[in-house]
Amino acid sequence: MKAAVIVFPGSNCDRDLKVALTQSMGREPAMVWHGDSELPDTDLIAIPGGFSYGDYLRAGAMAANSPIMREVVRKAESGTPVVAICNGFQIATETGMLPGALLRNASQKFVCKDVDLLVISENERFVGGFQQSQVVRFPVAHHDGNFYADADTLDELEAEGQIAFKYVTPEGEITDEANPNGSLNNIAGIYNKAGNVLGLMPHPERLISEVLGGTDGKTFFDHLVNSIV
């Protein structure tokens, strides 16, 4: 299997993603520069976290209009799986690949900590490595992770099974206290309608070894790779 990691000026989780994917795939992903207009032949596209273009204008706004993203959107529309993490999620909403937007955290503060997440959907490709309603733990590190969508879009996301993860207590309860950024309905990650694009604020690539404090992220990538191969 082949994967491509998109690299923007200001990306800072691209190499973490490379390590995580290499560990799960047994080969290195291609690192693709934002200014390129063509993607290599790939079975998975990963859009990393960071502060592409310094978050100028809005987080993800400039990156969404870079040459490579036109190609990423085209591939996503033809069914290639895309995982968009943190700044990647912001970029994916800015391109319109995913609905909604990520606003400044309600607390106004940068949030950096491990969070507990309820696995909501049955999207086999992305979360088949976990049980439905399992609580998993990934870290978050963001200033603009406050998921917003209008009421109709929110209802549709809930009704169509497009919500991937919600912020919860370690016991799996959806509470305001467990919500690190003010996201509507405690939403931490969503899919597009077709289910081949996942955007999430938490960082599975940062928890891929006991040395780093846990392996829920490794389970995520191992399953994703196996389901694509």
Next chain:
Amino acid sequence: MKARVYISLKNGVLDPQGKAISHSLQGLGFKNVLDVRQGKTIDLDLADMDRERAEAEVEKMCQQLLANTVIENYSIELLD
């Protein structure tokens, strides 16, 4: 030709920066401040063209890049 674009968050979209500004103003003694919503302005210096065309072009810029219409409203003012 100069154009000014005003961008603000839509009603109902949480504006934590506006809230923080509001708290600070009240802390400074401006007790008449009930609420604050903040936004941004973008000044564009454009090549000479007729107003209609300029307006249409800036409108396109807002749709494609300058504003995120999921969360933001924008208005355009042509200055000369």
